[in-house]
Amino acid sequence: MEAVQQYSETELVYLLKQRSESAFSYLYDNYAQSLNAVILNIVPDHDLVQDVLQEVFVKIWKQIESYDAQKGRLFTWMLNIARNAAIDLVRSKGYRKQQQSSELTDRAAESAGTSQVATDHIGLRKLVYQLKEEQRVLVELSYFQGYTQDEIAQLLQIPLSTVKTRLRSALTQLRSSIKA
Amino acid sequence: MDIQAYIQSGIIESYVLGLADAEEIAELLRMRDQYPEVAAAIEQFEAALKQQLENSAPPPPPSIKAALMQELAPEFSKPAVVKPMRTWLRYAAAASIILLIGSASLNLYLYNEVNETKGKYQALLVEKNSVIADNKVYQTKMQDMLNSLQMMNDPAMKKVMMPGVKGKEQMMTTVYWDSRSKDVYVFSNNMPAAPAGFSYQLWAIVDGKPVDAGVMDNCSGLCRMKNIPKAEMFAITLEKAGGSPVPTLTQLQVAGKV
Structure with a gap:
């Protein structure tokens, strides 16, 4: 029954707020792969990616009550939940410690071209690598590391307006490669 | 912009x-x-x-x-949440339930009606049959009466009036005697029913002697009696049921000369 069921975004949100199991199942089937890719671009550790993806869907389930269609579409909303959850993990103390201790192995793996590097070649990362260096840094800091534009301006010692302009032009380039 | x-x-x-x-x-x-x-x-x-x-x-x-x-x-809603029923569907559902109840009650009512009608029909059938039976009885009686009437008015019939004897003056019986066949018929103009265990018996007096002319049992209207070739008088006595070979003269009821 659920397999053939097609929901409009409005119906889906309504049913999720009604705590419908089939609606949640549908939501997962339709969005898990793209959200997984988002997390995969930020968290290089595959095992942790799975934990984050699970955590993200629990968050979506818990927070669907506060979702407001007036403020944005469902995918945009979920994309930000996924990206923020991934960034939160990468920034957490426990994660950093673990990364420091395994930094040597990582570097070795990177140079050897194993799975850790492979994440750089999927999703948005792959496209970002095609940008000019000055644009790439901005996307890296904002999208993948979660810095605000203000923070980036301070960090890079460039005016906020320059950050905005460069980021915008980086994004329009990204868009054209996404559409290509 | x-x-x-x-x-x-x-x-x-x-x-x-x-x-x-x-x-x-x-x-x-x-x-x-x-x-x-x-x-x-x-x-x-x-x-x-x-x-x-x-x-x-x-x-x-x-x-x-x-x-x-x-x-x-544990957090999923228990009954699978389906799309909320549209308002018109809800009204349609309510309407069909009402219609169903209405139809069921009507069926029950009509079922009872049919049963009642079936009963009445059976009663009518029985009544009709008994009416037909009664009607046949009346037709037979009518035919008998008609036959009696024709015989009584036949010119060849000799009519002998037998009034009650002394003490029974209110009684009256008539003998019809066919002059061609010599068959005898009797008609009770006014005779009480014979008491239980007794019968009326007709006698023909031939040359001063009584001759049995038959017992009047189970007879209404004109009763056919025995053939009597010759007689100068007829009389009726009350005898024990089945009749007697000789008349009990003390029980003489009516008598009349030819």
Whole structure:
């Protein structure tokens, strides 16, 4: 029954707020792969990616009550939940410690071209690598590391307006490669 | 404002990817509400981005979904939530239930009616049969009466009036005697029914001697008696049931000369 069921975004949100199991199942089937890719671009550790993806869907389930269609579409909303959850993990103390201790192995793996590097070649990362260096840094800091534009301006010692302009032009380039 | 330039500015991508600040978001939402092409561009970029993401990474292992469904199981609404019934459907459902109840009651009522009618019909059939039977009885009686009437008015019939003897003057019986066949018939003009265990017996007096002319049992109207070739007088006595070979003269009821 659920397999053939097609929901409009409005119906889906309504049913999720009604705590419908089939609606949640549908939501997962339709969005898990793209959200997984988002997390995969930020968290290089595959095992942790799975934990984050699970955590993200629990968050979506818990927070669907506060979702407001007036403020944005469902995918945009979920994309930000996924990206923020991934960034939160990468920034957490426990994660950093673990990364420091395994930094040597990582570097070795990177140079050897194993799975850790492979994440750089999927999703948005792959496209970002095609940008000019000055644009790439901005996307890296904002999208993948979660810095605000203000923070980036301070960090890079460039005016906020320059950050905005460069980021915008980086994004329009990204868009054209996404559409290509 | 040049909408196309705005759409091309990168603001939409910045917003969808979560990089826009509050001010930019507020402006974009205003533009989205005002210009359908902005709303369309947002939807378009979302779809393209989703597609690109899906193409770039493998699907997550199925174990994640299984774990999620298990983890959230207690929170799912118990009855599978279906789309809320539309108002008209609700009214239609209510109406059909009312119609069903109405129809069921009508069926019950009609069923009872039919049963009652069946009963009445059976009673009528029985009544009809008894009426037909009665009618046949009356027809037979009528025919007998008609026959009697024809015989009584036959000119060849000799009529002998037999009034009651002394003490029984209110009685009256008539003998009809066919002069051709010599058959004798008797008709009670006024005779009480014979008491239980007794019968009326007709006698012909031939040359001064009584001759048995038959017992008047089970007879109404004109009763056919025995053939009497010759007689000068007829009389009736009350005898024990079945009749007697000789008349009990003390029980003489009526008598009449030919």
